[in-house]
Amino acid sequence: MKTDIILAGVGGQGILSIAAIVGAAALGKGWNLKQAETHGMSQRGGAVMSHLRISDQPISSDLIPLGGADVILSVEPMESLRYLPWLSSGGWLVTNSTVFDNIPNYPDINAITEEILKLPHAVLLDADTIARDLGNARGSNMVMLGAAAPFLGLEREEITGAIGMIFRRKGEEIVRANIAAFDAGYAHSSNRAAR
């Protein structure tokens, strides 16, 4: 059993916090993990990605081969498309629809949406609005993690347990709010996954 995940976003959007939770959940059940991150110059508002690999078997490469990713989880719509060569034919693309526009030539969002929905397995959701409606405006990454959760090969409780662990220091209230955000994302795509 293995899940290879490409995490995508813009430097500063906090994709590594998602990676930390998935990693903790995987380690919690005794799985192996390799997670290659982007540090350095790109973190200044550039495109960033992380290869996250979890498996009950030993993992060789820190990098996922082309066509090998089970999931692309992106917190920004255009960024979700940048790494499509890595997506396996049966893999899922899960992305936030909220645009992060820090370049002069950002493409038309409708065209982006069209490209996303062309894929055989795509989940597109407005995680920022969902998080805001829950009163947790900073929880959009947790909504996104929830939306990807049915495709990660991990149980819901394994991930919520990891959220509890990672945010424990920030107090019960933050943990509860983040799990609520996670569940909202989870509810959004669990019916998709069941199809």
Add this chain to the structure above:
Amino acid sequence: MQKNLLLGAEAIAQGAIDGGISGVYAYPGTPSTEITEYIQVNPEALRRGIHRTWSVNEKTAYEAALGMSYAGKKSLVCMKHVGLNVAADPFMNSCVTGVNGGLVLAVADDPSMHSSQNEQDSRFYGKFGMVPVLEPSNQQEAYDMTYEGLELSEKLKLPVVLRITTRLAHSRSGVVSRPLKEENQLLLPANPKQFLLLPAFARRYYQNLLSKQEEIVRLSEQSPWNRLLPGTDSALGIICCGLTYNYLMENFRESHCPYSVLKITQYPLPASLVRNLEASCEEILVLEEGFPLVEEQLASFFGKGTPVWGRLNGKLPRAGELNPDHVARALGKSVHEGFPVPSLVAGRPPALCQGCGHQDLYFALNEAIESIGHGRVFSDIGCYTLGALQPYDSIDTCVDMGASVTMAKGAADAGIQPAFAVIGDSTFTHSGITGLLDCVIEKSNVNVIVLDNEAVAMTGGQDSSARGRIEDICAGVGVSEDHIRVVVPLKKNHAQMVSVIRQEMEYQGVSVIIARRPCLQKLAREKREKARQGE
């Protein structure tokens, strides 16, 4: 056994702490920065009082580490690949003096230049200095090799190079620790003149280094890190250096690799293992991250024309970082790309943060020099290098740390007057001060602009050695105090900044304009840190 989830860089740090270092010396540089940062907050390092303050540059870092070794204690010195160019003088000569306490040089290369000016391969420095090089293939080996590298250094009385690349430095995996070792006691070198390279001594010590070469090859050949894994198909033999072994194995997830594989993680080349591989196969494929160091050596190694494939003959790309797909193609396996990237996807390069003071200074500089034209702003390495891009287009060069000041001087000597040097505060103390002295001595018509955000910002906001010292340094070097100006780069100060720059432009001599406003990222981080401590 308890596994800790560590970046490759952090695994080196933990290995060094557990291996009993008394000090880490470093200047921040991607992808090596996290080694030192890990030690700076590690509870055991704090309890022991391990030295962990940033050095002013890689040369001072290396020399301080060597001083700690002189005193009999173990030390770790860390830098990025181009940092080793700065530290090359002490490094090369320390190979001749040898060490007293164990000394490991952890150097992180950046193939594909994710955050660098070139992709030079530090294994060449190890070969150049004739000392052992360790190249871990994964995070666990990064830990183990640092731990054992300190022992190896003390045993051979030579510095040991630990070479990693971006991918390993910035990838996390589980790492098992070993028992914590004691630090060394103070102990002067047995030979009190060991570190005295007067020519008469240096010749003797160099002979001593040469005489150790057979032993360090033998150690490579016997190293448990270098392994020959026999295969069943003699058509090909594969040499995997460092983490390329993982890329090979990724291609045999569901089957066994039929070819003999020589995994190399300790240099110099284990000659006998290479010969054994060659004897068992018809052709050799070399997988190595960086330059074709092994491939070049093998091209003339066997004398009977065994074909050697790699980066030099198109089997693998000549430049850039390798990955499992490159290796698949080299093995003749097909690669199945998932879906094409739609043509509408636009590039998203890094950019200065919204509200960063560098922006305000650049807009002022552009206006101030509009009348005298382009091509006279020499710059340097840091966040502010992004000022070369739109919408600023303010700077014309970025070559190496400190080159802004000295290139501006040379250009001014040639007739480009006034010339500007735009340099960050930390880059200024790293390598700008000596160039400024050159300017002062010759009264060069150079305007130095120090972008002072009181941090080493690009690498994550480490403390800058320049903080609170720039005016004194400039005055001390001999810049006239009338021409050391301080401005606050804010939009509302635009007209004043333009005016100050114009005034200094008129002055026929050396001026320094310090544009001082703290890095927003660092401020935000410090605020978060305070909030956390307040909990």
